[in-house]
Amino acid sequence: MSVVVYAPASIGNVSVGFDVLGAAVSPIDGTLLGDRVLAEQGSQPFSLSCVGAFVDKLPKQAEENIVYRCWQVFARELDKKGAALKPVALTLEKNMPIGSGLGSSACSIVAALDALNRFHDQPLDETELLALMGEMEAEISGSLHYDNVAPCYLGGLQFMVEELGIISQSVPCFDNWYWVMAYPGIKVPTAEARAILPSQYRRQDVIAHGRYLGGFIHACHSGQPELAAKMIKDVVAEPYRERLLPCFAKARQYALEAGALASGISGSGPTMFTVCDDLEVAKRIARWLQDHYVQNEEGFVHVCRLDGQGSRVTGSEL
Numbered sequence: 355m356s357v358v359v360y361a362p363a364s365i366g367n368v369s370v371g372f373d374v375l376g377a378a379v380s381p382i383d384g385t386l387l388g389d390r391v392l393a394e395q396g397s398q399p400f401s402l403s404c405v406g407a408f409v410d411k412l413p414k415q416a417e418e419n420i421v422y423r424c425w426q427v428f429a430r431e432l433d434k435k436g437a438a439l440k441p442v443a444l445t446l447e448k449n450m451p452i453g454s455g456l457g458s459s460a461c462s463i464v465a466a467l468d469a470l471n472r473f474h475d476q477p478l479d480e481t482e483l484l485a486l487m488g489e490m491e492a493e494i495s496g497s498l499h500y501d502n503v504a505p506c507y508l509g510g511l512q513f514m515v516e517e518l519g520i521i522s523q524s525v526p527c528f529d530n531w532y533w534v535m536a537y538p539g540i541k542v543p544t545a546e547a548r549a550i551l552p553s554q555y556r557r558q559d560v561i562a563h564g565r566y567l568g569g570f571i572h573a574c575h576s577g578q579p580e581l582a583a584k585m586i587k588d589v590v591a592e593p594y595r596e597r598l599l600p601c602f603a604k605a606r607q608y609a610l611e612a613g614a615l616a617s618g619i620s621g622s623g624p625t626m627f628t629v630c631d632d633l634e635v636a637k638r639i640a641r642w643l644q645d646h647y648v649q650n651e652e653g654f655v656h657v658c659r660l661d662g663q664g665s666r667v668t669g670s671e672l
């Protein structure tokens with residue numbers, strides 16, 4: 355039996371919830387903005403091949419690919435349970451640019467671990483698998499944050515509660531929102547974008563952060579889209595990261611003047627996201643961003659919706 359799992363792009367933080375809020379997105383035109391992993395019967399304990407548009411950006415040594423580490427930790431967990439590990443051949447289709455703020459490493463991690471689990475008839479439950487995904491993300495970025503892996507795996511808008519044995523819970527969002535994702539084509543490594551953040555914050559920032567995040571979650575649960583959009587503000591990371599993103603301030607200004615509800619940095623950047631409740635406005639902003647925010651031929655802009663499904667099986671071959 356072989357299985358292919360697709361894992362979608364995600365917006366870490368969604369501006370207002372540094373490390374604790376994330377959203378999975380998929381383009382409305384059906385483009386696969388995410389990685390896929392094929393797991394099939396192998397002739398040795400483990401092998402990994404890589405294909406896809408961004409295969410050249412991956413580490414050259416297979417052992418340095420996070421997918422290899424995923425197999426190692428998956429094997430460790432099966433060993434703890436006394437479950438048998440099957441010889442497996444994995445193929446990673448790397449469609450996501452690395453260091454983009456679109457949760458590229460999360461896409462590979464989630465697709466690999468979900469595919470491995472399905473290939474072995476699901477010996478790990480959802481929480482066990484998500485904990486492993488977080489462990490892998492922490493290895494790459496230097497600290498544990500679930501805001502990419504949780505939405506990528508579970509879909510939708512996810513809030514990290516990390517209590518009572520629960521890692522993440524879903525937050526209702528607004529079905530009519532479009533999320534315009536603009537990747538300029540340059541790289542901002544997550545670990546570096548984390549290293550420039552302050553280790554302590556002023557009381558007024560802590561209060562503002564609490565008000566925005568609490569207000570956003572409240573507005574989502576009480577069905578107030580206008581209030582929710584007003585609360586999408588970042589006092590934790592954006593003031594420090596903005597300088598890593600050429601043209602971000604100008605692009606945000608344009609988007610707001612053109613009728614967007616909110617804009618912010620996706621994850622640690624350089625991708626920016628823009629929320630609109632009108633498709634024509636979203637498409638107009640997307641065109642402008644393509645002309646003014648994208649810096650080279652590797653960049654792209656997609657009009658997306660929240661991806662309610664998260665990772666999923668797309669078939670048995672790539």
Ligand SMILES: Nc1ncnc2c1ncn2[C@@H]1O[C@H](COP(=O)(O)OP(=O)(O)O)[C@@H](O)[C@H]1O
Nearest residue numbers: 419420452453454455457458459462494543544
């Ligand atoms: N399959 C993979 N996908 C993405 N990055 C990987 C993978 N395997 C190893 N890496 C390494 O992990 C790091 C990911 O960088 P990061 O800035 O966290 O990317 P992103 O924010 O896009 O997830 C890079 O150093 C990259 O070489």
Ligand SMILES: N[C@@H](CCOP(=O)(O)O)C(=O)O
Nearest residue numbers: 366373455456457544621622
């Ligand atoms: N909460 C993290 C999210 C990083 O997302 P990525 O897509 O840039 O990996 C952070 O802001 O550091």
